[in-house]
Amino acid sequence: PAVDRICVGIPPGECFGLLGVNGAGKSSTFKMLTGDTDVTGGDAFLKGNSILSNIEEVHQNMGYCPQFDAIQELMTGREHLEFFALLRGVPVKEVCKVK
Secondary structure, three states, X not given: OOXXXXXXXXXXXXXXXXXXXXXXXXXXXXXXHOOOOOOOOOOOEEOOEEOOOOHHHHHXXXXXXOHHHOXXXXXXXXXXXXXXXXXXXXXHHHHHHOO
């Protein structure tokens, strides 16, 4: 399997990217975290909510921008993140605080 025993901790409010070579399990990991594919073992939690038993609450607290879903080829990574944050209802003054 592409993903076997991954353990990651991300502080609240942190923006992160998952990098790796083709076949490393990046897409599979995010598909499990978003509920798009079944988890065969273990669990993951976001703000105390299980992806197995409370995926709706997980979705309310997660932003996910897959590489293939880039809207504008000319937008920078930061511009994409700002755009999606605004789509999710993050106040402009909060978006502007992120460095």
